[in-house]
Amino acid sequence: xxxxxxxxxxxxxxxxxxxxxxxxxxxxxxxxxxxxxxxxxxxxxxxxxxxxxxxxxxxxxxxxxxxxxxxxxxxxxxxxxxxxxxxxxxxxxxxxxxxxxxxxxxxxxxxxxxxxxxxxxxxxxxxxxxxxxxxxxxxxxxxxxxxxxxxxxxxxxxxxxxxxxxxxxxxxxxxxxxxxxxxxxxxxxxxxxxxxxxxxxxxxxxxxxxxxxxxxxxxxxxxxxxxxxxxxxxxxxxxxxxxxxxxxxxxxxxxxxxxxxxxxxxxxxxxxxxxxxxxxxxxxxxxxxxxxxxxxxxxxxxxxxxxxxxxxxxxxxxxxxxxxxxxxxxxxxxxxxxxxxxxxxxxxxxxxxxxxxxxxxxxxxxxxxxxxxxxxxxxxxxxxxxxxxxxxxxxxxxxxxxxxxxxxxxxxxxxxxxxxxxxxxxxxxxxxxxxxxxxxxxxxxxxxxxxxxxxxxxxxxxxxxxxxxxxxxxxxxxxxxxxxxxxxxxxxxxxxxxxxxxxxxxxxxxxxxxxxxxxxxxxxxxxxxxxxxxxxxxxxxxxxxxxxxxxxxxxxxxxxxxxxxxxxxxxxxxxxxxxxxxxxxxxxxxxxxxxxxxxxxxxxxxxxxxxxxxxxxxxxxxxxxxxxxxxx
Amino acid sequence: xxxxxxxxxxxxxxxxxxxxxxxxxxxxxxxxxxxxxxxxxxxxxxxxxxxxxxxxxxxxxxxxxxxxxxxxxxxxxxxxxxxxxxxxxxxxxxxxxxxxxxxxxxxxxxxxxxxxxxxxxxxxxxxxxxxxxxxxxxxxxxxxxxxxxxxxxxxxxxxxxxxxxxxxxxxxxxxxxxxxxxxxxxxxxxxxxxxxxxxxxxxxxxxxxxxxxxxxxxxxxxxxxxxxxxxxxxxxxxxxxxxxxxxxxxxxxxx
Ligand SMILES: Nc1ncnc2c1ncn2[C@@H]1O[C@H](COP(=O)(O)OP(=O)(O)OP(=O)(O)O)[C@@H](O)[C@H]1O
Ligand SMILES: [Mg+2]
Numbered sequence: 001x002x003x004x005x006x007x008x009x010x011x012x013x014x015x016x017x018x019x020x021x022x023x024x025x026x027x028x029x030x031x032x033x034x035x036x037x038x039x040x041x042x043x044x045x046x047x048x049x050x051x052x053x054x055x056x057x058x059x060x061x062x063x064x065x066x067x068x069x070x071x072x073x074x075x076x077x078x079x080x081x082x083x084x085x086x087x088x089x090x091x092x093x094x095x096x097x098x099x100x101x102x103x104x105x106x107x108x109x110x111x112x113x114x115x116x117x118x119x120x121x122x123x124x125x126x127x128x129x130x131x132x133x134x135x136x137x138x139x140x141x142x143x144x145x146x147x148x149x150x151x152x153x154x155x156x157x158x159x160x161x162x163x164x165x166x167x168x169x170x171x172x173x174x175x176x177x178x179x180x181x182x183x184x185x186x187x188x189x190x191x192x193x194x195x196x197x198x199x200x201x202x203x204x205x206x207x208x209x210x211x212x213x214x215x216x217x218x219x220x221x222x223x224x225x226x227x228x229x230x231x232x233x234x235x236x237x238x239x240x241x242x243x244x245x246x247x248x249x250x251x252x253x254x255x256x257x258x259x260x261x262x263x264x265x266x267x268x269x270x271x272x273x274x275x276x277x278x279x280x281x282x283x284x285x286x287x288x289x290x291x292x293x294x295x296x297x298x299x300x301x302x303x304x305x306x307x308x309x310x311x312x313x314x315x316x317x318x319x320x321x322x323x324x325x326x327x328x329x330x331x332x333x334x335x336x337x338x339x340x341x342x343x344x345x346x347x348x349x350x351x352x353x354x355x356x357x358x359x360x361x362x363x364x365x366x367x368x369x370x371x372x373x374x375x376x377x378x379x380x381x382x383x384x385x386x387x388x389x390x391x392x393x394x395x396x397x398x399x400x401x402x403x404x405x406x407x408x409x410x411x412x413x414x415x416x417x418x419x420x421x422x423x424x425x426x427x428x429x430x431x432x433x434x435x436x437x438x439x440x441x442x443x444x445x446x447x448x449x450x451x452x453x454x455x456x457x458x459x460x461x462x463x464x465x466x467x468x469x470x471x472x473x474x475x476x477x478x479x480x481x482x483x484x485x486x487x488x489x490x491x492x493x494x495x496x497x498x499x500x501x502x503x504x505x506x507x508x509x510x511x512x513x514x515x516x517x518x519x520x521x522x523x524x525x526x527x528x529x530x531x532x533x534x535x536x537x538x539x540x541x542x543x544x545x546x547x548x549x550x551x552x553x554x555x556x557x558x559x560x561x562x563x564x565x566x567x568x569x570x571x572x573x574x575x576x577x578x579x580x581x582x583x584x585x586x587x588x589x590x591x592x593x594x595x596x597x598x599x600x601x602x603x604x605x606x607x608x609x610x611x612x613x614x615x616x617x618x619x620x621x622x623x624x625x626x627x628x629x630x631x632x
Numbered sequence: 633x634x635x636x637x638x639x640x641x642x643x644x645x646x647x648x649x650x651x652x653x654x655x656x657x658x659x660x661x662x663x664x665x666x667x668x669x670x671x672x673x674x675x676x677x678x679x680x681x682x683x684x685x686x687x688x689x690x691x692x693x694x695x696x697x698x699x700x701x702x703x704x705x706x707x708x709x710x711x712x713x714x715x716x717x718x719x720x721x722x723x724x725x726x727x728x729x730x731x732x733x734x735x736x737x738x739x740x741x742x743x744x745x746x747x748x749x750x751x752x753x754x755x756x757x758x759x760x761x762x763x764x765x766x767x768x769x770x771x772x773x774x775x776x777x778x779x780x781x782x783x784x785x786x787x788x789x790x791x792x793x794x795x796x797x798x799x800x801x802x803x804x805x806x807x808x809x810x811x812x813x814x815x816x817x818x819x820x821x822x823x824x825x826x827x828x829x830x831x832x833x834x835x836x837x838x839x840x841x842x843x844x845x846x847x848x849x850x851x852x853x854x855x856x857x858x859x860x861x862x863x864x865x866x867x868x869x870x871x872x873x874x875x876x877x878x879x880x881x882x883x884x885x886x887x
Binding site for chain 2 (some may be wrong): 312313314315317489490492493494495496497498500501503504505507508509510511512513514515519522
């Protein structure tokens with residue numbers, strides 16, 4: 001690549017950086033003040049693209065476009081304020097993970113609302129009036145609109161800085177970012193401050209979205225793509241730092257532009273197509289930054305947020321009643337093929353549910369007792385699934401071998417990723433695990449020759465005698481029950497106690513000779529391996545595996561299952577996974593708008609049962625017990 | 633022979649010299665009180681001895697081995713137990729499980745995956761709890777305990793690896809005067825029975841003067857006095873420090 005071409009790509013990168021910066025800045029501001037990681041921020045950006053499109057096409061002309069951008073930003077700001085007032089305000093005191101769950105539910109609802117209003121087609125907006133031309137730069141033509149975008153980013157950065165430094169609202173925001181409690185103590189109207197910050201963040205997201213319509217069509221896939229990018233930017237830049245967000249946006253955009261510019265390069269007979277590495281590159285940058293500077297380039301060490309999680313009951317061995325219930329459940333599951341003789345679909349669903357249970361239980365293992373909130377558990381599912389599928393594809397391996405290899409590959413991946421992940425905690429750990437999962441996803445997606453790229457691997461069918469539904473169901477049941485019981489056994493063993501000790505009080509744990517990082521690292525690896533079994537089973541159950549089944553949404557499904565069931569009980573993930581898998585299946589078959597329905601149900605559950613279904617149930621019982629004791 | 637030797641230990645936080653050129657020894661079986669007003673640098677000293685904070689300069693020796701650069705978990709394995717100013721226990725476990733966890737670690741069984749932890753070392757854990765008078769609460773969740781009781785459980789945990797040196801940062805904070813006396817009397821008995829050396833901080837001067845073999849006084853990071861109860865009581869510099877901060881020996885008892 002010539003030096004000029006290189007510079008040209010760098011300019012392209014700068015114009016892309018502005019859009020990234022707007023979303024990331026909003027996300028960062030909101031996190032700084034409210035300590036909420038707003039997963040729905042990409043959705044606000046997406047709404048921005050659609051609203052701006054509507055105004056620009058309906059009103060038309062220069063006012064429709066430029067005025068539309070301003071109106072869109074304000075409207076999205078209002079929507080943000082409404083979300084804060086109606087929903088978030090109720091969950092500031094809830095555990096961090098519940099806030100994530102609630103904002104994820106918003107993603108689902110907003111996505112379906114957009115589908116309902118604007119329909120499924122991609123919508124391409126008009127060119128920007130007054131900036132339709134292009135000028136010659138370095139021997140190539142650069143659209144004037146892109147040049148405009150290059151300047152908008154730094155301009156907004158400068159405005160934000162002024163606003164933060166000069167206005168009372170800005171000073172309050174900075175104070176709150178540094179010490180939330182202190183602002184409360186100063187008697188500042190906290191509710192107003194939070195609503196204001198949320199509205200400002202939403203406004204920035206809407207602005208970012210609106211500015212994009214002249215470059216890219218509005219599509220329904222924008223929300224998750226943008227939030228993924230924005231997370232990367234915020235984490236690389238440092239949570240809560242606006243300048244960090246701009247710096248990181250530029251770095252990420254430049255790295256991507258560079259990859260595209262490099263194209264296919266020959267390294268002594270070994271060709272690498274860099275333009276296919278854009279996705280991996282972004283997450284590699286993030287992983288590298290998190291490893292070298294755990295709090296981002298310009299971020300400061302997170303002030304330990306006082307844990308508002310509910311205290312956890314000690315682990316007790318199962319009572320006879322639970323044992324009997326478990327046994328009955330197992331018997332019912334074993335008899336399911338008989339019971340459901342006339343509806344073969346039940347077994348298909350049964351297999352799905354069992355795989356989900358195994359997946360969720362392995363995630364719960366590190367999230368609950370380990371206290372590590374992984375946002376990338378799909379990585380180990382994917383490694384297991386692809387490990388098995390590729391063995392079948394390339395070596396025609398029998399199913400037994402492929403299923404044995406699945407947890408092995410997942411184990412190796414988890415050992416590698418986990419080693420880095422356990423060095424962080426909280427949101428940073430969540431983001432690093434997400435980055436690793438995206439690396440796996442992107443590698444699978446972009447390494448076409450090995451994995452079949454977006455088409456995935458087809459024809460992964462079980463070998464005899466498991467090639468019919470009922471035997472395969474039994475195999476799944478056996479492996480799922482084995483996995484769940486194994487993890488349970490580990491939790492009651494010294495190792496599981498050491499995991500909880502390290503989570504409860506790292507200080508005390510280290511002071512009695514425990515190597516907390518090592519214990520958590522091994523726990524991470526064990527969970528990864530068990531998750532790999534679920535992945536392997538999944539590949540054989542479906543007969544195929546593709547990148548989209550191992551994407552972000554699978555990681556989030558896992559989180560939702562664990563939180564639905566309740567993170568503090570061992571039966572929680574089982575109940576949560578079953579309920580979620582069945583609900584999802586039922587709703588997907590009954591309505592086009594199943595996402596919104598699911599999101600609505602999650603929101604209701606979050607508001608009604610802040611400690612999950614099983615957790616809420618347990619609390620209900622213990623309350624009943626104490627009242628009856630008091631009465632007698 | 634001295635058990636623990638501290639040589640010219642210093643530590644600053646930003647501009648604050650929290651500990652400034654401090655040297656002292658603890659002899660085997662000695663019950664040594666480290667006193668000083670709030671912010672004197674007592675906890676910082678503890679944190680450096682047990683490896684939680686790296687000293688800026690100076691050396692720490694224990695039974696002829698240098699502790700500088702070692703991790704808390706390695707220092708614990710050398711036979712140094714510790715309790716914290718703000719008690720640290722495992723809240724999701726029962727009282728006895730807290731002690732069992734320490735015993736499991738002491739027996740190098742942490743990475744075992746099979747036998748239930750609750751069945752391991754139960755007897756010994758009960759013994760330890762009995763020593764601190766907590767055996768009746770053995771199966772209660774530790775997060776339900778009153779703060780004074782948590783402190784006692786912490787002591788039981790700290791005793792689990794049969795330490796030869798015990799570091800106790802305000803072991804009696806949050807206790808009533810009678811309880812304080814009992815706990816310190818108990819520790820004193822352990823010192824005599826088992827030959828454990830103890831370094832402890834304590835705000836109640838009555839307790840300190842009644843039980844400590846020797847007293848060292850820290851003020852603004854510097855060691856200003858070292859001696860027995862009588863010489864400390866009569867030391868003009870110590871009196872000044874305590875009066876200077878608005879504290880008298882009498883008042884501080886209510887602290
Ligand atoms: N992690 C830290 N960062 C910054 N300053 C610290 C830190 N830990 C202690 N300090 C400062 O060092 C000085 C000594 O603190 P230290 O906790 O050792 O005192 P102390 O004698 O234990 O007091 P107290 O009786 O209140 O427990 C104080 O000025 C304190 O503010
Ligand atoms: Mg202290």
